Amino acid sequence: MAHFTKATSLHDWLNQRLAIDTLRRVLATEYWIPKNINFLWAMGMVLAITFGLLLISGIFLLMYYQPNVNLAFDSVNYTIMQEVGYGWLWRHVHGVAASVVFLVIYIHMFTGIYYGSYKNGREIIWLSGMLLFVAFSAEAFSGYMLPWGQMSYWAGMVITNLFSGGSLHADGLVEWIRGDYVPAQAFLNRFFMLHVLLIPLVILGLIGLHFGALRIPHVNNQDGEEIDFDAEAKKYLSGDKAGSKVIRFANDFMSKDMMVVGIYLIFFFYLVFYHYDFAMDPVNFDPANGLKTPTHIYPEWYFLWSYEILRPFSTNVGLIAFAFAQVIFFMLPFLDRSPNAVPASRRGLFKYWFWAMLIDMIILTAMGKVPPEGLFSTIGLYAALTFIGLWIALPFITKFEKKV
Amino acid sequence: MKELFILVVVTVFTLLTYWLVEPFAHSQMHKHYESEGFAYKDLPALTKKGDAARGKDLVMGAGACTGCHGIKAAGMPAPMDPVTAAQSYGVNPPDLSNAGAVFDPKFLAALIKNPAHALMVEHKFDPAKGQMHPMTQFYGAGGDLDQEVADMVAYLQSIAPKPEELTPNQAFETACGRCHAIHYEYNKEGELHPAWTQIGEKPAFKHKQDELMFEKNVLDYQDALKKYMGTLPPDLSMYIRSRGEHYIKTFVENPQNYLKGTAMPRVGVNAVAAEKVIEHLEDVGDSKRFKREEVGRNVMIFMFIFAIFAILWKKEVWRDLH
Numbered sequence: 001m002a003h004f005t006k007a008t009s010l011h012d013w014l015n016q017r018l019a020i021d022t023l024r025r026v027l028a029t030e031y032w033i034p035k036n037i038n039f040l041w042a043m044g045m046v047l048a049i050t051f052g053l054l055l056i057s058g059i060f061l062l063m064y065y066q067p068n069v070n071l072a073f074d075s076v077n078y079t080i081m082q083e084v085g086y087g088w089l090w091r092h093v094h095g096v097a098a099s100v101v102f103l104v105i106y107i108h109m110f111t112g113i114y115y116g117s118y119k120n121g122r123e124i125i126w127l128s129g130m131l132l133f134v135a136f137s138a139e140a141f142s143g144y145m146l147p148w149g150q151m152s153y154w155a156g157m158v159i160t161n162l163f164s165g166g167s168l169h170a171d172g173l174v175e176w177i178r179g180d181y182v183p184a185q186a187f188l189n190r191f192f193m194l195h196v197l198l199i200p201l202v203i204l205g206l207i208g209l210h211f212g213a214l215r216i217p218h219v220n221n222q223d224g225e226e227i228d229f230d231a232e233a234k235k236y237l238s239g240d241k242a243g244s245k246v247i248r249f250a251n252d253f254m255s256k257d258m259m260v261v262g263i264y265l266i267f268f269f270y271l272v273f274y275h276y277d278f279a280m281d282p283v284n285f286d287p288a289n290g291l292k293t294p295t296h297i298y299p300e301w302y303f304l305w306s307y308e309i310l311r312p313f314s315t316n317v318g319l320i321a322f323a324f325a326q327v328i329f330f331m332l333p334f335l336d337r338s339p340n341a342v343p344a345s346r347r348g349l350f351k352y353w354f355w356a357m358l359i360d361m362i363i364l365t366a367m368g369k370v371p372p373e374g375l376f377s378t379i380g381l382y383a384a385l386t387f388i389g390l391w392i393a394l395p396f397i398t399k400f401e402k403k404v
Numbered sequence: 405m406k407e408l409f410i411l412v413v414v415t416v417f418t419l420l421t422y423w424l425v426e427p428f429a430h431s432q433m434h435k436h437y438e439s440e441g442f443a444y445k446d447l448p449a450l451t452k453k454g455d456a457a458r459g460k461d462l463v464m465g466a467g468a469c470t471g472c473h474g475i476k477a478a479g480m481p482a483p484m485d486p487v488t489a490a491q492s493y494g495v496n497p498p499d500l501s502n503a504g505a506v507f508d509p510k511f512l513a514a515l516i517k518n519p520a521h522a523l524m525v526e527h528k529f530d531p532a533k534g535q536m537h538p539m540t541q542f543y544g545a546g547g548d549l550d551q552e553v554a555d556m557v558a559y560l561q562s563i564a565p566k567p568e569e570l571t572p573n574q575a576f577e578t579a580c581g582r583c584h585a586i587h588y589e590y591n592k593e594g595e596l597h598p599a600w601t602q603i604g605e606k607p608a609f610k611h612k613q614d615e616l617m618f619e620k621n622v623l624d625y626q627d628a629l630k631k632y633m634g635t636l637p638p639d640l641s642m643y644i645r646s647r648g649e650h651y652i653k654t655f656v657e658n659p660q661n662y663l664k665g666t667a668m669p670r671v672g673v674n675a676v677a678a679e680k681v682i683e684h685l686e687d688v689g690d691s692k693r694f695k696r697e698e699v700g701r702n703v704m705i706f707m708f709i710f711a712i713f714a715i716l717w718k719k720e721v722w723r724d725l726h
Contacts, residue, residue, distance in 0.1 A: 035725065038407045040414075077642055078588050081692070088692045089699065107414060241724045255714075255721040262714030266707045273700025277645070278426065285646035286638075296433050301425045362417065366424035370432045 028250035032233050034221035035247050041219065042260035043108040049261050050101045050268075051203070057094040058196070060087075065146065067192040069185050072148035073287040092276040098140055099279030100268060102302035105133060113332070114354055116341035117220040123333040124213040130330050132206045135199055137303070142195035144300060148188065149284030154297045156183040156191075162322070166315040182290055224342030296371060304368030305361045309388075311372055312381035321384060328391050335394045338401035346404055349397040353390060360386045437654040437661050442675040447510045447522065452551045454558025462556050466545035467516070469500065469556075477501035477563045486582075486603040487624045493538040494632025496582050496603070496625070504557070504564030506578045511672030512560065513553045516542045523669035524660055567676045572687060573597065575680035579656070579673050580640065583629060585622075588641040590688045602629060633667045644689040649682050656681070 007013035014020050064084050066075040080087035109129070112118055118126030141159065145152045160183070164174050179186025218229055227245050236244035247253055271278060283294055299307050310322035340347055344354040360383055367380035463469045464480075472489075474482030476499055482489070486496040503512065514522035519539040520529040529537040545552055565574070573592070577600070586600040598605045601622045609615035630636045643652060654661070656678065659668040673681065686693060 038410055040410060074588075077645075077689075082588070082590070086699075088696060092696075103418065242726055247725055251717075251721050252725060255718040259711075259714045259718040262707070262711035266704070266711055269700070269703050269707050273696055273703065278422075280645075282646050282648060285642045287642075301421075304425060358417070362421050362424070365421055366429065369425045369429035376432075 028254075029248050030233065031249040032229050032236075032246040033219055033249050033253040034225070034227055035245055036221045036223055036225070037219065037253075038222050039256070039260050040107065040111040042257045043104055043111060045254075045257035045261055046104050046264050047101065047108060048207075049265075050097050050104060051207070053093055053268075054097045054101065055200070057090040057097065060090040061094055062196055067146070067188055069148060069188055069288075072146060072188065076147040077285065089272075092272045095280055096268065096271045096276055096278075098143060099300065099302070100271065101136065102140070105136060106302070109133070109329075110358060113357075114344045115220055115222060116224060116336075116343070116347075118333040119336060119338075119341040121217040122213075122220065122341075125210065125217065126333050127330060128206055128210040128213050132203065132210055133329075134326075135203045135206055139195060139199040139203060140300065140302070142191040142199060145183075145188065145191040146195060147284060148288045150286040150288055150292075150294055151281050151284040151297070153183055153288035153290065154294055155299055156187065158297055159299075160187075162310075162319065166319045220341065222343065224340065224346070298369050301365065301369070304366075305364035308364040308368035308380050309384045311368070312377055312384050321388065324388060324391075335391065336398045337395050338398040339403045340401060342404055348401045350401065353394060353397060356386070357390055360390065437658075439650070439654050440657055442508060442657060442673065442678055444508055444510050444672070447514045450509055450513055450550075450554050450557070452548070452554040454551075454554035454556070456555070456558040456562035458552075459555035459557065459559025459562075462545060462552055463500075463559050467542055467552075467556055468540070472497040472539070474499045475501055475563070487621050487628070490625045490628035490632075495538075495629055497539070498578055498582060500560055502564050502570065502574050502578045504559075504561035505567060505570045506564075506575055506674070506677040507672045508674040509557050509561070511670075512557045515539075515672065516553050516556060517549070522672065524658065525667065525669050527665055528667055570677065570680055572680040572684035575673070575677045576600075576684040579671050579677060579681055583633065583637040583668075584640045586641050586688055587639055588688050590691050592687050602626065637668070640685060640688075642689050644682070644685040652682060652685065653678055
């Protein structure tokens with residue numbers, strides 16, 4: 001057992017037992033961050049804060065929500081929204097954060113792609129981030145089911161139908177997932193459990209992994225510069241703060257994080273109080289009705305691009321394309337064969353690849369929502385083919401990139 | 405400067421995506437109808453000035469209105485209870501106490517002369533096929549038909565509350581409440597209003613038997629209504645959020661625009677009553693809107709101050725780093 005001496009203060013008492021000084025050094029004061037990173041690198045903190053808001057508001061909602069097909073809709077729209085003190089506030093915070101968190105995730109992802117932050121030793125950061133994206137998607141989808149509104153119900157129907165695998169006709173699998181022939185009580189209970197327990201646990205674990213994955217390769221920077229962190233840290237500690245290329249996480253970078261968070265929260269609470277409906281589909285304020293299909297069924301905006309990759313094709317081809325879209329981002333560090341981890345603007349054809357991918361995904365997102373008719377389905381088809389084509393082209397266009 | 409440029413790029417792409425999936429997509433999915441301001445231009449204007457006293461005689465006598473309608477404001481109870489009335493006519497004829505305040509005078513006149521036409525349900529009630537509208541058309545009491553109708557309208561207006569006195573609840577009950585239920589209770593000016601059923605507010609019962617009897621009556625009423633309308637008209641508890649103000653207003657002006665062939669009649673409310681109906685739906689489905697604005701203002705002030713301090717802190721910390 002370690003040797004303990006009589007503590008001289010509470011700090012010393014804790015330090016002997018928890019090594020809080022070491023912990024603080026490793027996690028905050030000597031956790032070195034490159035100086036030349038812009039506000040886009042604060043998206044991690046913005047996501048952490050948003051996740052915190054989701055967690056806290058979710059706990060309050062959990063106190064009054066009823067996971068029962070007959071009570072769920074009213075427990076949300078009447079009990080929580082109207083009877084419980086400030087229930088409306090928690091609900092709007094939760095609903096708005098659920099949507100905004102995806103906007104920030106997409107900004108975070110595209111920042112990583114633009115600056116090459118998935119390359120050269122940072123593959124695990126990218127992979128754990130993508131796993132977080134998948135976990136957040138599952139969390140969002142399972143949460144969307146809970147108010148048991150009309151779009152919840154039909155989204156549940158459509159998404160679980162995907163598991164039949166087209167011509168494979170794995171209908172038994174679909175029933176096994178639902179626990180019934182159609183989304184009903186068993187389905188709601190399962191999704192409730194997934195939403196409030198299992199997936200949040202997975203997310204917390206993945207956040208730990210994502211942070212941990214940063215420790216050795218360190219955060220990338222906006223110039224793609226290879227920094228000798230040990231040498232630069234020494235420079236900083238010797239007092240040459242201005243000359244050092246690195247800064248402490250706390251309070252140096254954290255002060256910038258908090259500045260971005262402060263500005264972000266103005267935008268966030270503006271949405272919560274004055275534009276809360278931007279994220280909530282009006283159709284979902286009709287109670288679920290299994291006998292009445294809505295005229296248009298579409299997922300929440302953040303899933304539209306992958307939905308549109310599925311839609312323009314025949315069932316089997318569509319499912320394969322959809323599966324492709326779900327896994328292909330994981331492969332990015334391995335498909336990008338360029339030796340450079342620098343901003344896209346300084347790279348070869350990748351510069352165009354990046355903007356083409358971004359614009360293509362916005363087109364897919366837009367086409368995923370409009371009715372699949374006429375010009376829209378043609379645009380959707382070409383955008384889906386472009387998406388697949390861009391990924392196939394990636395290894396080839398990056399292979400010939402010269403080292404910069 | 406570079407960070408500002410990056411912010412502009414991020415904002416532009418975000419707004420573009422938002423515009424595409426919200427206003428643009430919705431404009432492609434749903435046809436947009438402009439409100440006609442409850443002008444009912446297809447109905448003829450009233451050319452005669454009505455006389456309320458003569459109108460009263462007609463409503464009570466030759467017009468035979470009180471054969472089916474109650475007028476509580478004039479001390480006339482409904483001739484039948486709602487369930488029996490619905491079983492006889494398909495739907496309970498409304499009490500006319502507030503009709504003069506809720507409905508447009510042109511619409512009322514047209515309704516008296518030809519209900520199926522005014523209500524825009526001629527596709528459902530074609531006398532040639534023996535499909536008579538349950539409200540009998542008024543053919544006149546022997547004088548000038550237009551004058552008689554104007555008198556009846558004047559009478560209904562004379563007994564109705566003034567526009568500013570009409571409550572949102574009354575507007576809803578008269579215009580929508582015989583077909584649509586609202587199962588959410590709501591608070592208005594400190595007063596709790598119980599859930600609304602098609603046969604009236606659901607009272608608090610002391611005995612379970614009485615409650616079950618009331619619910620049985622509601623179910624019987626709904627059965628008759630379902631038969632008459634083809635389907636049970638939806639509960640409107642959340643309509644202010646599922647449909648929104650614009651849709652509700654333009655829908656009640658002319659349901660046929662949105663749902664060709666629907667059994668839902670044109671309601672014929674005037675602009676003031678339409679506002680009151682919307683207010684009622686907001687009281688029910690968005691009852692915390694005033695609280696939201698009040699808290700929102702304070703939270704926004706707090707967030708601005710927080711952001712200013714965060715910026716100042718960053719500046720302070722980074723002074724040594726550059």
